[in-house]
Amino acid sequence: MDNEPIKPGDSGSQADFIQNELNFDVDPKDTLTKATLEDHTEGEWMDVLGVGQLKKKVVKAGQPGTRPNRSDICTIKLTGKLEDGKVVEDHEKLTVQLGDVEVIQGLDLVIALMDVGEVAEVEVESRFAYGDLGREPDIPGGAKLFYTLELLSVEMEPEIETLGVAQRKEIGYNKRERGNWWYTRDEASLAVQCYRRALDYLDETKGGIVYPQGEPDESISDAALQALLEDRMKVYNNLAAAQMKTEAYDAASKSIDNVLRCQPKNVKALFRKAKILQHRGERAAAFAVLLQASKLDPDSKAIQQELADLKEKRAKDAKHEKNLYKKMLGTHKANGTSNKNDDSINQKSAKSKIAWSLIGGAVAAMAGVIVYRYDIF
Incomplete structure (x- = not known):
């Protein structure tokens, strides 16, 4: 029966379960998947990714079976140090949403491998920390970081439809800012991830908005909804810029269309639309869009420079x-002359043939007369 409780040992280990035919998209041999499913022995270093760039060691075990899932709200305590022991990060209680890269990638991956109450040491190479850019003023580029990390608590993500406008706006804003942070670090793919999550909170069309009881009346006013819309347009605009960096131009075009559908005079959106059109080789259409943007913001140096560049390209194309x-x-003229010459030659040849035919006929007739006159028979 479907409702019968599963007895211990009936389903085997988690690793056995994921090999079930219904879980065809999970690879049990994947390094990160194995790390997620396996128990981690205290005091032993685990190579999380199998390439030596991210290591974790359990200092104190937590409650078994309490590992967080993607999108769970996790509260952590952490201390981060450089190789020389200098403390560069210190948080008693930091709340992050797992999988939304609200912390460095290395920590986002490791938190998913921890139980509530667990304390771990983590070593993160720069690739999964602050990279070659570092973080001003205290983390130099290429720095390896050493963390002491404790998972304090885990909560499920709330149903977005139950959140009020003010809550949605705040969460969406924070995720957009995190996307901007990744974008400035030239991590466009991570920026796209953050922007998409921001849109989940800022788009009131997904299931509508159910306003919690007791929420202030002003938070559900037209002005509040308009503010939510404006934030959403900013995210779509930024999303398009990040998608263009990853050369996902079709996706970027859809993001821009979402902006221009609501704000047809949005100068940033028009500028990016022109860039997308140029990439597609539609320079005439791009020029028209840039002219429209130029009329809305005649002082923009970026637009004027783009117009000048596009004029030059169009002039080269025309030439x-x-x-x-x-x-x-x-080529056509040359072919025409050649044809005329050929016709002339053919006509002369035909005339020549006719003339020689007449001459030949005359000679044959004269020979006949001579033979007739001087018949030797």
């Missing part, structure tokens, strides 16, 4: 097309 046309036209 190239003109040269091609000339070459094609010249």
